Amino acid sequence: MRVIGTAGHVDHGKSTLIAALTGTHPDRLKEEREREMTIDLGFGWLTLPGGEEIGIVDVPGHRDFIENMLSGIGGIDAALLIVAADEGVMPQTREHLAILDLLQIEKGIVVLTKTDLIQDAGWLDLVESDVHASLKGTTLQYAPCVRVSARTRQGLDALLSTLDGILQETAPRPDLGRPRLPIDRVFSIAGYGTVVTGTLTDGRLKTGDEVQVLPSRKQGRIRGLQTHKQKEETAQPGSRTAVNISGLAVEEISRGEVVVTPNHYLATRRIDAFFRHLPDASAPLKHGTEVKLFTGTSEAITKLRLLGAESLNPGEKGWVQLELREPVVVVRGDRYILRRPSPSETLGGGIVLDPHPKSRHKRFDEMVLKRFESMLAGSPADLLIQASLALGPASIKDVVSRTQLDAEAASQALDELTAEKRLVFLAGSDLSSGSDSLVMAASAYESLSVKIEELLRQYHKQFPLRRGMPREELKSKLQVSPRLFNVMIKKLSSEGGILEGGTWVAMSGHEIRFDARQQAAVNKLMNQCASNPFSPPTLKEMQTAAGEEVVAALFDLGELAQVSPEVAFRKSDYDVMVGRIRAHIEQQGQISVAEARDLFNTSRKYILPLMEHLDAIGLTVRDGDFRRLKKARA
Numbered sequence: 176m177r178v179i180g181t182a183g184h185v186d187h188g189k190s191t192l193i194a195a196l197t198g199t200h201p202d203r204l205k206e207e208r209e210r211e212m213t214i215d216l217g218f219g220w221l222t223l224p225g226g227e228e229i230g231i232v233d234v235p236g237h238r239d240f241i242e243n244m245l246s247g248i249g250g251i252d253a254a255l256l257i258v259a260a261d262e263g264v265m266p267q268t269r270e271h272l273a274i275l276d277l278l279q280i281e282k283g284i285v286v287l288t289k290t291d292l293i294q295d296a297g298w299l300d301l302v303e304s305d306v307h308a309s310l311k312g313t314t315l316q317y318a319p320c321v322r323v324s325a326r327t328r329q330g331l332d333a334l335l336s337t338l339d340g341i342l343q344e345t346a347p348r349p350d351l352g353r354p355r356l357p358i359d360r361v362f363s364i365a366g367y368g369t370v371v372t373g374t375l376t377d378g379r380l381k382t383g384d385e386v387q388v389l390p391s392r393k394q395g396r397i398r399g400l401q402t403h404k405q406k407e408e409t410a411q412p413g414s415r416t417a418v419n420i421s422g423l424a425v426e427e428i429s430r431g432e433v434v435v436t437p438n439h440y441l442a443t444r445r446i447d448a449f450f451r452h453l454p455d456a457s458a459p460l461k462h463g464t465e466v467k468l469f470t471g472t473s474e475a476i477t478k479l480r481l482l483g484a485e486s487l488n489p490g491e492k493g494w495v496q497l498e499l500r501e502p503v504v505v506v507r508g509d510r511y512i513l514r515r516p517s518p519s520e521t522l523g524g525g526i527v528l529d530p531h532p533k534s535r536h537k538r539f540d541e542m543v544l545k546r547f548e549s550m551l552a553g554s555p556a557d558l559l560i561q562a563s564l565a566l567g568p569a570s571i572k573d574v575v576s577r578t579q580l581d582a583e584a585a586s587q588a589l590d591e592l593t594a595e596k597r598l599v600f601l602a603g604s605d606l607s608s609g610s611d612s613l614v615m616a617a618s619a620y621e622s623l624s625v626k627i628e629e630l631l632r633q634y635h636k637q638f639p640l641r642r643g644m645p646r647e648e649l650k651s652k653l654q655v656s657p658r659l660f661n662v663m664i665k666k667l668s669s670e671g672g673i674l675e676g677g678t679w680v681a682m683s684g685h686e687i688r689f690d691a692r693q694q695a696a697v698n699k700l701m702n703q704c705a706s707n708p709f710s711p712p713t714l715k716e717m718q719t720a721a722g723e724e725v726v727a728a729l730f731d732l733g734e735l736a737q738v739s740p741e742v743a744f745r746k747s748d749y750d751v752m753v754g755r756i757r758a759h760i761e762q763q764g765q766i767s768v769a770e771a772r773d774l775f776n777t778s779r780k781y782i783l784p785l786m787e788h789l790d791a792i793g794l795t796v797r798d799g800d801f802r803r804l805k806k807a808r809a
């Protein structure tokens with residue numbers, strides 16, 4: 176599931192456009208969400224022409240407009256930069272654009288709206304070229320521009336299909352097995368209790384999970400999950416998610432905190448980071464300045480320590496150590512923004528390099544600055560992991576070529592990664608296996624195996640009398656390529672975690688177990704068979720007596736053997752019959768139906784299907800009224 180966000184100058188028509196696209200007005204959501212969890216959670220979403228549902232981040236609030244936008248914009252897959260055709264690019268348009276660039280939002284569309292107000296096509300061309308000039312040098316430099324009117328709905332279809340197009344190019348959010356949900360809203364719903372919403376990243380959340388809210392470290396449990404209007408057992412990374420938490424009151428949680436699973440994250444009050452001072456910032460940035468840090472949905476008053484420079488001029492880049500008054504939760508690689516509190520102004524932003532530096536660095540320590548430089552570039556191993564996560568399961572050749580590392584560096588880093596078990600080869604074993612190989616980051620592999628095990632456990636729970644889940648059903652639930660599916664199943668079964676039959680897959684250790692009532696029916700049925708081993712109840716009668724699922728389980732367990740749609744024997748009786756028929760033919764050269772019938776003192780109703788079955792499995796061949804042993808092939 177993908178999420179988009181809007182940006183643009185106030186009154187340029189963001190809310191109106193979203194309302195036109197979704198049929199829901201964001202201002203109305205507030206009242207609706209008070210009502211019922213299944214009615215509305217304040218999410219806007221729209222359905223693309225291809226059927227995909229796209230979440231829309233919309234964080235209403237009365238704070239500084241930019242800061243409000245900031246608390247929702249992290250974690251989106253694409254941005255709509257909205258520019259009113261009658262006004263063109265305005266100061267906030269530029270500031271929002273700078274923020275999208277600092278946060279490295281790489282996909283976006285310029286939406287020129289309110290075009291119904293403009294009759295002069297030349298004017299629209301002028302506004303559009305002005306917008307393009309502002310985009311130059313930013314992540315959105317090549318963003319397409321779509322002209323619309325939310326009022327007349329002109330251009331909305333084109334906007335949706337353009338959005339569909341750019342989202343196709345974005346890789347799904349990786350599952351790193353360490354979910355975090357920066358909270359953008361907290362509220363309470365009658366009958367449910369505390370609900371928080373946000374964009375989930377880096378992992379999945381499941382109903383029943385123990386969770387922690389950071390930095391407060393308060394504990395709770397997930398009572399329910401919802402994405403858009405759907406109730407879900409599991410929320411996927413990258414989706415707008417509402418979490419109903421039990422054990423925590425609304426007053427105990429605030430926007431800006433993060434919901435995580437325990438033991439994966441630590442809050443911090445000191446951060447090392449790379450920083451870009453915006454070119455149109457109003458003044459040089461000095462060491463020791465007090466600023467406001469924005470990351471995820473949180474904000475904190477922060478002292479800025481400049482490392483390696485006395486001050487940074489607008490447009491300059493550098494290294495900073497941030498000392499926060501309030502703790503936040505960040506990991507290496509997270510993006511952040513710094514603003515001056517008053518008069519408020521976006522100063523710049525960058526990338527977190529170290530969320531837990533051990534100490535206050537000396538300001539001009541060459542060693543520290545060198546280390547920052549290599550951290551910013553990323554080690555070859557980091558680059559490979561990042562590429563693997565971005566590509567999903569792929570060949571080692573594709574992963575390496577995405578990093579643009581040379582062969583030697585790549586090969587060394589690969590050795591390191593395989594030794595540390597951070598990268599998993601599902602096919603092939605090293606660089607030389609080229610495009611035939613299949614590799615996955617360990618975290619992605621781990622979460623796929625967990626998903627497989629979860630689906631199997633669910634299936635066993637639902638169908639305790641079946642030996643396994645049909646392969647095809649598992650494959651379609653996982654939505655992975657046939658090749659990935661086959662190698663995953665092979666690997667997991669070779670490691671002993673799962674069992675693989677011809678058409679089914681099961682958790683190893685799964686056993687078919689009858690409950691007391693079923694066991695009684697089985698005993699009765701087996702006794703019936705024992706008293707007339709060669710004229711047992713018909714299959715239909717067995718099913719009526721013990722139940723279809725139980726009879727199917729007896730086949731799976733090898734207790735019964737089926738010879739036709741109507742006839743089955745206990746497996747032991749079947750073996751006796753086959754043995755005696757074989758012996759008879761070996762002695763006499765052949766056997767007729769009547770002879771076989773007399774051999775077992777039974778009727779044609781049983782013998783005919785049995786003989787046909789023996790022909791079908793290739794033991795015998797028919798010759799007129801007789802059967803002979805099929806000659807073993809030379």
Ligand code: GDP
Nearest residue numbers: 185186187188189190191192288289324325326
């Ligand atoms: P926001 O502050 O960016 O969310 O802007 P709004 O969506 O609240 O719109 C601001 C004003 O512009 C409202 O009065 C809207 O009715 C008007 N508006 C929005 N979209 C259009 C449009 O496509 N055509 C016209 N004529 N007016 C629009």
